[in-house]
Amino acid sequence: MTVVFSFFLLTMLIVTAIAIVRIRDLFAAVMLSGIFSLLLAANFFLLDAADVALTEAAVGAGISTVLFLSALAMTTDKEKAAPSNRIIALIVVTAMTLALIYSTFDNPAFGDPDAPIHQHVAPWYLETTREAIDIPNVVTAVLGSFRGYDTLGEVFVVFTAGIGVLFILGAPSGKPRQTTDLHSEGLRHYLVPRVVGRMLTPFILLFALYVQFHGDYGPGGGFQAGAIFAAAIILYALLEGEKSALEAIPRSWLIAMTAGGALLYSAVGVAGMLLGGNFLDYSVLADNPVAGQHIGILLIEAGVGITVTGVLLSIFHAFAARDKF
Amino acid sequence: MALLELYHYWVFVVLLMIGFYAVIAKLNLIKKLIGLSLFQAAVFLLYITMNKVEGGTAPIFTDGAVDQLYSNPLPQVLILTAIVVGISTLALGLGIVVRIKEEYDTIEEHEIQEIDRQ
Numbered sequence: 379m380t381v382v383f384s385f386f387l388l389t390m391l392i393v394t395a396i397a398i399v400r401i402r403d404l405f406a407a408v409m410l411s412g413i414f415s416l417l418l419a420a421n422f423f424l425l426d427a428a429d430v431a432l433t434e435a436a437v438g439a440g441i442s443t444v445l446f447l448s449a450l451a452m453t454t455d456k457e458k459a460a461p462s463n464r465i466i467a468l469i470v471v472t473a474m475t476l477a478l479i480y481s482t483f484d485n486p487a488f489g490d491p492d493a494p495i496h497q498h499v500a501p502w503y504l505e506t507t508r509e510a511i512d513i514p515n516v517v518t519a520v521l522g523s524f525r526g527y528d529t530l531g532e533v534f535v536v537f538t539a540g541i542g543v544l545f546i547l548g549a550p551s552g553k554p555r556q557t558t559d560l561h562s563e564g565l566r567h568y569l570v571p572r573v574v575g576r577m578l579t580p581f582i583l584l585f586a587l588y589v590q591f592h593g594d595y596g597p598g599g600g601f602q603a604g605a606i607f608a609a610a611i612i613l614y615a616l617l618e619g620e621k622s623a624l625e626a627i628p629r630s631w632l633i634a635m636t637a638g639g640a641l642l643y644s645a646v647g648v649a650g651m652l653l654g655g656n657f658l659d660y661s662v663l664a665d666n667p668v669a670g671q672h673i674g675i676l677l678i679e680a681g682v683g684i685t686v687t688g689v690l691l692s693i694f695h696a697f698a699a700r701d702k703f
Numbered sequence: 704m705a706l707l708e709l710y711h712y713w714v715f716v717v718l719l720m721i722g723f724y725a726v727i728a729k730l731n732l733i734k735k736l737i738g739l740s741l742f743q744a745a746v747f748l749l750y751i752t753m754n755k756v757e758g759g760t761a762p763i764f765t766d767g768a769v770d771q772l773y774s775n776p777l778p779q780v781l782i783l784t785a786i787v788v789g790i791s792t793l794a795l796g797l798g799i800v801v802r803i804k805e806e807y808d809t810i811e812e813h814e815i816q817e818i819d820r821q
Contacts, residue, residue, distance in 0.1 A: 478720070479713055488710075539795050547802070
């Protein structure tokens with residue numbers, strides 16, 4: 379049954395991707411890419427990657443769709459028919475597809491437990507997590523503790539991208555634009571989305587907090603929670619107007635969150651050094667090394683969540699504010 | 704299961720190349736960015752495909768499970784962070800497209816190049 383289902387989902391992925399590329403209406407292409415992300419998330423779930431599925435659903439289907447739509451509102455939603463080197467591109471792409479498919483015959487079979495990828499560090503992570511960190515979710519353990527340096531780097535990449543967007547879109551635009559009431563007031567005049575959205579927003583926020591703090595025990599963590607939290611506020615902004623969202627969480631808070639989360643993460647690393655361990659070594663944070671790991675992971679996940687929320691909301695507001703000029 | 708043994712990899716290849724086609728053949732900058740995210744999504748699929756272990760389950764320990772096989776947690780960690788980094792860089796790209804539209808009043812690559820040549 380699962381085989382049939384994943385076969386169907388994978389085929390739908392290809393169908394959707396072809397439709398996205400062929401369609402000239404960019405609005406439809408963006409909506410289709412939201413569907414694509416949802417299908418991809420379902421695939422990830424079937425492939426045992428619950429954490430990744432959660433992130434893809436929140437980020438791909440939720441936030442990236444909103445960002446694309448705000449960009450379309452400021453540019454255009456029709457792709458022009460243009461002279462293009464389509465034949466050459468098709469030849470190149472077909473040749474590369476055939477070469478890559480030929481190369482897949484050397485890959486280890488799907489799900490093979492003896493594949494090289496499962497022989498190296500993965501068994502060590504699975505065994506050591508039980509003794510050294512003692513939390514059920516191995517993904518969180520690897521993300522927060524074993525590969526804490528990596529994650530710190532990713533947080534700073536997210537931080538830098540957020541700063542970049544603020545610099546690019548923060549500059550005053552040359553051409554003033556007409557203010558449209560629809561954008562400043564949100565969807566206030568549409569009864570059904572407003573009532574449903576109002577009912578859902580608090581629960582989405584609650585779910586984000588659950589995902590944040592339950593990340594040690596089930597699928598979840600800072601990245602997912604940050605994306606879900608931002609999605610809830612963006613939903614609120616779409617329904618009630620951007621101004622109300624900025625009243626709830628002002629811009630200065632967002633900047634502070636963007637920097638504060640990354641700083642909290644780094645501070646945990648430095649605290650480990652001051653207490654006599656290595657950078658990002660959580661074992662020294664408490665008398666009991668395992669308890670120290672728990673404290674460390676909780677704090678750095680909070681840092682990740684705060685930065686991701688701050689960056690995603692700053693980006694959204696940067697796009698939304700630009701629209702009004 | 705034989706049917707699925709390589710199908711995941713083929714879907715990865717086809718998605719990767721559909722995204723690549725959009726990047727090289729489409730002249731609309733937003734369409735190019737959508738193509739880039741398809742390309743990226745294909746790479747995510749490849750990593751997550753490799754993490755699957757036959758008969759395994761998600762790498763979250765359950766109490767009392769003895770000899771339970773778990774899928775590989777490492778690719779999941781890599782892709783988890785890659786998705787969030789991906790959305791941030793996508794936002795940066797969209798920001799640049801919006802600025803291009805404001806300066807050139809078009810987001811079609813050939814029209815931008817024509818204006819530049821003048």
